[in-house]
Amino acid sequence: MIFRTLKLASALTLGLLLLASCKEAPFERPGMDSVQNGYRGTGMVEIYNPRIVAKQDALNTAPPSSPPLPDGGPTAKASYKNVQVLGDLSAGNFIRLMTAMTTWVAPKDGCAYCHNLENLADDSKYTKVVARKMIEMTRHINSNWQQHVSNTGVTCYTCHRGNPVPQQVWFTPLQQNKGADFIGDNAGQNVPGKHVNLSSLPTDPLTPYLLEDKPIRVNGPTALPSGNRNSIKQAEWTYGLMTHMSTSLGVNCTFCHNTRSFQSWESSPPQRITAFHGIRMARDVNNAYMVPLTDTFPIDRKGPGGDVAKVSCATCHQGAYKPLYGFPMIKDHPELVGKPAQVAENK
């Protein structure tokens, strides 16, 4: 009996030794890169899979562009009939932007995607009406949300990448099992959701935070619950948003947090502040530009509840910590920055 126990014990030890000698985690193919982004010993490390990074590189290459033409000559307002936003551009730079917009948004269909080719001044295609608003929106982002987009800025390409409908947009889902039927109310969770990386977290953390402004913070200021009435259920919504943010940027939580305290701003990397403004920017863009376009879009472009397609972190970032790895596309398109006053006037 004693002999048998000893045999078992040594077999176990051998097994453990074998496991310990196997340094690479058995769950991922070897060759993950890790980059430390915080103090030693704080576990603030980003893990990158080089195979995913290689695929991402191709997705995040900006298309070629050339510097704007020297100003001068007649303006677009003087040259054309129905120019409501871009009137101050020279006619040459106006057509240069039309050509760029075509490659960014509708390379297959060309000018006809937005225009009635018989009469370019005609506004009968909804795509042209939307595009005009999009020009204003792009200018608004670049001139009034520098706290987020800095001088890198955005162009139509940042979101569209050659597609009329950006690949990463979202709709508010119809509420499932609202009220009590025999399945019960699933409280918007426990079904695999794309935005929360197929976890069991609430599947739509975008409506409350990127459209409405529900409070995101859930941690209490003290150890005891007296000062904090937030429930675990509320925290799950916050975690849902955080999962969306992490997957949209292709980063871990430690890109923005020192996980010793998710709450503390002092110990968070500066990226968290940029993200803070990003949340407000997405909310602003959705409410000031997307929602007012709801009636302009045809029904087949809308969500199950008739809502308009909206912007999330993924719409611009598409898996990269900075869209297009920070390539400053607006450098060659100062006409998409706009003067802040001009933007306010156009709103």
Ligand code: HEC
């Ligand atoms: C993604 C949509 C879109 C595409 C594609 C597009 N345009 Fe435009 N175009 C617009 C919008 C929006 C306006 C109005 C701008 C304004 O009001 O400031 C406009 C206005 C014009 C005008 C002024 C017409 C007038 O008399 O008022 C011309 C000319 C023009 N576009 C030419 C072109 C050409 C040429 C192409 C293809 C190379 C093109 N556009 C592709 C959206 C588009």
Ligand code: HEC
């Ligand atoms: C912040 C992201 C973002 C930027 C920047 C952006 N768009 Fe969009 N665009 C969207 C979203 C979201 C939609 C709605 C998707 C849909 O059409 O269903 C959209 C829709 C459109 C549509 C309608 C397409 C269709 O077939 O329904 C046109 C045209 C368009 N954008 C043109 C532009 C132009 C031109 C620019 C640059 C001046 C631009 N967009 C910049 C996010 C963006």
Ligand code: HEC
């Ligand atoms: C891109 C940056 C970023 C990433 C990545 C990120 N967070 Fe956050 N997190 C923030 C910001 C910004 C806030 C504050 C939001 C606000 O107050 O509007 C926040 C707030 C929180 C809070 C609430 C803190 C409080 O004061 O109650 C928790 C909890 C949290 N994050 C957890 C996580 C987890 C878990 C992950 C990984 C799944 C994560 N975060 C990934 C930026 C990030």
Ligand code: HEC
């Ligand atoms: C309209 C497009 C757009 C949207 C939407 C957007 N971002 Fe960004 N974001 C950018 C651009 C452009 C930059 C690069 C700014 C720079 O170069 O400093 C950036 C930079 C960042 C950075 C800084 C990265 C670094 O290494 O310094 C963080 C963090 C970030 N975004 C988080 C978010 C989060 C979280 C959301 C959603 C709540 C979001 N972004 C939505 C365009 C966008």
